Amino acid sequence: MRRAALHNLGCKVNSYETEAMQQMLEAAGYQIVPFQDQADVYIINTCSVTNMADAKSRQMIHRARRKNPDAIVVATGCYVQTSAGEAEEDLSIDIIIGNNRKTQLVRAIDEFRRDHRRVKELAEDSRQPDYERLQLTRTAEHTRAFIKVQDGCNQFCSYCIIPLARGRIRSRSPKDVLKEVRGLAASGYQEVVLNGIHLSSYGMTSYNRQVASEEMAGGGHLMELVEAVAGVEGIRRIRLGSMEPRLVDRAFAERLARVEKICPHFHLSLQSGCDETLKRMNRRYTTQDFRQAVALLRENFAHPAITTDVIVGFPQETEEEFEASRHFLEEIRFYEMHIFKYSRRRGTLADTMPGQLDEETKSRRSHVLLALADRMSAEFRRQEIGREAEVLMEVKEILRGEEYWTGFTREYVRAAVKADGRDLRNQLIRGRASGLIPGTQILQMEEVHV
Known part of the structure; x- marks a missing residue:
């Protein structure tokens, strides 16, 4: 063989x-x-x-x-x-x-x-390629299935090569997505994560920038897919991949909140908390747009976990702009932030911009935001203590000499219950967080029997 x-x-x-x-x-x-x-x-x-x-x-x-x-x-x-x-x-x-x-x-x-x-x-025409028909019957994840539903990007952020690498937006048919979800559910998967290169453009067919922006409003195409996936028997949880903040208007947030299987864990792409930097990045939204999206999610979900990506040291980023970004991050209070030092990429507009920053400056600013990310993440976890939560168990491991099953809450906080000789893989366990297991960032759950 x-x-x-x-x-x-x-x-x-x-x-x-x-x-x-x-x-x-x-x-x-x-x-x-x-x-x-x-x-x-x-x-x-x-x-x-x-x-x-x-x-x-x-x-x-x-x-x-x-x-x-x-x-x-x-x-x-x-x-x-x-x-x-x-x-x-x-x-x-x-x-x-x-x-x-x-x-x-x-x-x-x-x-x-x-x-x-x-x-x-090689893909010869990046403007209007067909959707590549790939499908899974299982995934490497034991309990969570990542499902690709969208490909390509029309955004052309000034630092990003992806539109050239992946081509223009295209979406997988709902029928094809549901076929895969049903197959995965039949194999025992209870949680699915809908992913794409630019998930917010799911279902869009227009390459006109203004029309595409109007289509994004309310996230109608994506919402219809979410609702259809929620109807699949055996699926207990649905997560969404990275979303654009302008997707989240009141109609989208309210409709999403009515889907009981949606996990209140939302990754909103930010990249900078400074409007001037966002303009140079060609991100097409403002900090006020982002602030409003977060407010709508918090208005419609009891305790949502908001995560994001941030680039530091973008060309021409001044100390004042960096400080404006840092203050904005503190205001929003994220659960997790992924901090990246700007890295030049040949073929992008940002690579040719004047005012490229030195590595020492980028590293210093990165350390500041990494420390802030750690503080905010710890604060979010502390807020979980005393709350009742549902955990999808994934792996068995030894923590401080004791055997636990660990998994994630609907907010994507890692949590654990004592194994007591049981096989809890892929089981949903309800518990109340009594604190953090010493020396870890893992919530210790006391089981609640219902």
């Missing part, structure tokens, strides 16, 4: 696609082995979000070639889509498969075996 190994770089959408490719190979008769093992075929699903991601992609491609010089090395994903010239010159690569072509994986491998010539499959 031929052996195949896969390695994923990048986002949850990439992870979904890597798992789908693995299942395609299994269906074709391949044995899947760890990437560090000897294999006949290596597949690297690359990332290109930063120059460093490009470098890591090349590193993993070359590692595969060194591991087995006679193996077939397949490079797929964003790096080979945006840097096709570099990929073609790289003699470590036998097969190049860009985005929106991953369904051709097995055919491309067979073609290479037959002809012994390099195979290249």
Whole structure:
């Protein structure tokens, strides 16, 4: 039996696609082995979000070639889509498969075996590509299934290469999504996470910026999908991937709150708490727009967990702008913040902007926001103490010498109950948080029997 190994770089959408490719190979008769093992075929699903991601992609491609010089090395994903010239010159690569072509994986491998010539499959038209029909019957997650429902982006933020790597917006049909959700539910999955490159544009068909903005209002297409998924028997929880703040108007928040299966854990993309910086980023919303979105979520959900991403050290960011951003973050009081130092990316507008900041300044500002993120996250967890919560149990582990089952609340706070010899995997347990397990950020739950 031929052996195949896969390695994923990048986002949850990439992870979904890597798992789908693995299942395609299994269906074709391949044995899947760890990437560090000897294999006949290596597949690297690359990332290109930063120059460093490009470098890591090349590193993993070359590692595969060194591991087995006679193996077939397949490079797929964003790096080979945006840097096709570099990929073609790289003699470590036998097969190049860009985005929106991953369904051709097995055919491309067979073609290479037959002809012994390099195979290249790249998306030629990034403006209006078809939606790539990938599907999962299971996921690497034991209890939570990430489902890709949307691809592409029309936003063209000044720091981002993704519209060039992924093409324009396109959406998966609700019928296809529901088929996958039903299959996963039948396999025992109780929680699904709806993901996309730009999830807020789910269902949009227009490339006109003004019309697309109007279509986003109220999130009608996405809401219809959420409501349909909520109707699938066996699904107990639904989470949403990253959302644009302008998606969250009153109609959207109120309608979403009526879906009992929605977890009150919302990731709203911010990037900066300073309006001038947002303009240079081409983010198309203001801090007031963001503030209003958060207020609507908190008005309609009892105790929502709000998380976000923040970039520090964007070109021309002054100390005053950084301080304005920091004050805004303190005002919003996030549960979690993912802090990134700005990284230049060839091919983007921001890469050519004057006023690039030095690494020392970016690191100093990053440390400030990381400390703030830790304080706010600890504060949110303390607010959970004394509350009753539902935890979907995932793994058994030893904490301070005792055996616990750990999982996540609907707000995505990690929590634990004592194992007491039980197998609680994939079970929903109700409990009341009595405090944090010493030395951890994990809530200790006392079970509540209903």
